[in-house]
Amino acid sequence: MTVETTGTTAHETATPLRTGERALAPDLARGLMLLLIVLSNTAFHLWKAERGPSGWQPVDGGVLDHAVQFTMITTLDMRVYPLFAFLFGYGMTQLYLRQTSAGTAPRDAAKILRKRSLLLIVIGLAHATLLMAGDIIGYYGLLSLALGLLFLRRGDRALKWWIGIGAALLLFGALEPIVSAWMRGELGTLGDAGAEPGSAAYAADDPSWVSAAGTRLESGLFVTFAAAPLSLVGGGFTVFLLGFWAARNRILEEPGRHLPLLRRTAVLGIAIGWLGALPAALAHIGALDVPDDAQSESGALSLLRDVTGNAAGLGYVATLALFAHWWTRRPARHGARAAVAVTAVSAVGKRSLSCYLTHSLLFAPLLAAWGLGLGAHLTSATVALVATGVWLVTVAGAYALERAGRRGPMETVLRRLMYRT
Numbered sequence: 001m002t003v004e005t006t007g008t009t010a011h012e013t014a015t016p017l018r019t020g021e022r023a024l025a026p027d028l029a030r031g032l033m034l035l036l037i038v039l040s041n042t043a044f045h046l047w048k049a050e051r052g053p054s055g056w057q058p059v060d061g062g063v064l065d066h067a068v069q070f071t072m073i074t075t076l077d078m079r080v081y082p083l084f085a086f087l088f089g090y091g092m093t094q095l096y097l098r099q100t101s102a103g104t105a106p107r108d109a110a111k112i113l114r115k116r117s118l119l120l121i122v123i124g125l126a127h128a129t130l131l132m133a134g135d136i137i138g139y140y141g142l143l144s145l146a147l148g149l150l151f152l153r154r155g156d157r158a159l160k161w162w163i164g165i166g167a168a169l170l171l172f173g174a175l176e177p178i179v180s181a182w183m184r185g186e187l188g189t190l191g192d193a194g195a196e197p198g199s200a201a202y203a204a205d206d207p208s209w210v211s212a213a214g215t216r217l218e219s220g221l222f223v224t225f226a227a228a229p230l231s232l233v234g235g236g237f238t239v240f241l242l243g244f245w246a247a248r249n250r251i252l253e254e255p256g257r258h259l260p261l262l263r264r265t266a267v268l269g270i271a272i273g274w275l276g277a278l279p280a281a282l283a284h285i286g287a288l289d290v291p292d293d294a295q296s297e298s299g300a301l302s303l304l305r306d307v308t309g310n311a312a313g314l315g316y317v318a319t320l321a322l323f324a325h326w327w328t329r330r331p332a333r334h335g336a337r338a339a340v341a342v343t344a345v346s347a348v349g350k351r352s353l354s355c356y357l358t359h360s361l362l363f364a365p366l367l368a369a370w371g372l373g374l375g376a377h378l379t380s381a382t383v384a385l386v387a388t389g390v391w392l393v394t395v396a397g398a399y400a401l402e403r404a405g406r407r408g409p410m411e412t413v414l415r416r417l418m419y420r421t
Contacts (some may be wrong), residue, residue: 002413015051025324026090028342029317030349033083033396036316038359040076041134045340045367047205048376054286058380059345066285066382072380073281074274077366078306081136082239082313089147089243090139090252096152097247107142110152116209121224123410128220129213133202138224140240147227151244159245162237169235174307181301181302202368239310250376255325258320262325273312291413311351332403340399343394348400351408355394362390 024105043049049058073286099109124138151159203215231237251258260404281286281303290301327342348355366386367375378386401408407415 004402009226023324024084024342024346024390025255025321026094027346027349029083029252029320030091030352031345031347031395032124032320032349033080033087033316034348034352034355034359034394035085035354035388036076036080037136038363038387039384040058040072041132041359042387043361045204045375045381046378046380046383047202047362047367047369049379057284061379061381063136068380068384070281070285073284073305075312077277078272078309079312079316080276084136084142085126085140085236085239085315086243086246086313088144089240089364091243092148092246093152093244099344101275106153109146112418113148113152113379114145116414117148119139119414119417120144123218123357123414124224125217128223129217131216131364133216133219133223135220135223137356138220139228142224142228142321143232143237145239146232147244148242149243149346151321153415154214156245156248159241160246163245166238166241169233170238170307170310173234175301185295199299202367204364204375209368210372216276225262239313242314252321254323255321259322259325262318262321263309266315266322269311269313269315269318271315272285273308273315274312276311280305285378344395344399347402348395351398351401351411353414354408354410355398357410358388358394358397359387362393363387 001286012071043057046058050060051057053060057070057072058065061069095108095116096113099112100106104112116142120141121138124135124141127137128135162259201215201219203212203219206212206215246252249258251262255262279288279290283290283301363386365371367373368385374386375383398408
């Protein structure tokens with residue numbers, strides 16, 4: 001999520017960017033990211049579905065459902081969050097650089113961002129309690145608070161060193177249990193403890209909204225104040241800091257200057273990400289015969305899926321940047337309908353916080369037992385259609401706001417709280 005502003009001092013009202021000042025790639029990436037996020041969250045709302053060893057995707061349904069599950073595991077599961085982290089770090093650095101280039105003292109610009117991070121933590125916990133335990137706003141709000149304090153005003157050399165350290169920590173964390181189990185000859189027993197279905201943390205099967213809110217609050221507090229610090233220790237900050245570095249070098253604003261890097265990242269990132277998740281996806285649909293323990297949330301296949309997800313997330317960002325570069329150079333007379341579609345998706349990206357919260361506002365009451373309870377009757381395929389429909393509703397709303405020249409409601413609220421205007 002990001003707030004796009006300019007300003008002169010930390011105490012003056014920042015003025016909105018003119019349309020021509022915004023680069024296409026960051027907004028387009030955020031807009032499409034929200035579709036991927038709402039799709040990746042669908043599994044948790046199917047509260048009567050039968051779960052597999054990973055505790056993630058359902059294992060029941062017909063051929064179409066299994067095709068959706070296979071696609072989700074290969075392309076979305078643990079692949080969207082790195083994309084989100086990169087764009088979060090990118091947007092944070094954009095805001096900082098925009099403030100300082102407009103004359104705001106670096107200390108004051110950093111203070112604005114600290115306030116923004118604290119507000120996002122509050123918004124995230126409220127979102128988790130009221131609607132969706134799997135909120136990630138608070139999680140990244142805490143990460144942005146910590147990483148902003150540590151790295152926002154550090155030089156590029158320090159940033160590159162810590163990106164390398166984070167990458168090494170991620171690789172070690174993923175490979176160490178696999179190598180240890182292999183050396184003991186116990187690779188098949190990796191992850192014997194199994195995994196509790198992630199849907200339990202959502203309390204979607206609780207018919208009481210009040211009782212479910214208590215469970216969601218517990219989950220939200222854990223994700224924000226336990227999972228986020230643990231990710232810092234384990235190298236989960238790596239992609240976030242890559243967003244810092246990329247924003248300093250204007251990778252998404254000026255993709256034409258970085259085409260070789262973007263092409264390599266797109267091809268290698270997506271290839272590594274999809275191939276890394278392929279064994280877990282094949283095992284999930286029964287095409288690969290492996291022990292259930294190896295598929296569990298802490299098993300070898302899931303660890304391989306997770307660690308390669310970072311590469312996929314970066315590959316998605318690079319692909320969208322290349323598309324934005326091609327799109328802005330195409331003849332303007334071609335593709336009027338396509339131009340409307342790109343503008344509409346980019347409008348979602350400009351209002352990413354509002355649209356993200358709207359997903360839950362529409363999704364949770366439809367699917368939870370305390371609402372209409374449709375999550376008990378939908379399958380992997382049908383809930384994906386519902387999720388796409390919800391995203392399209394936000395696309396239509398964001399496009400209407402774009403044409404009216406208005407920000408999203410939550411962007412307006414956050415801006416006023418940040419600048420006290």
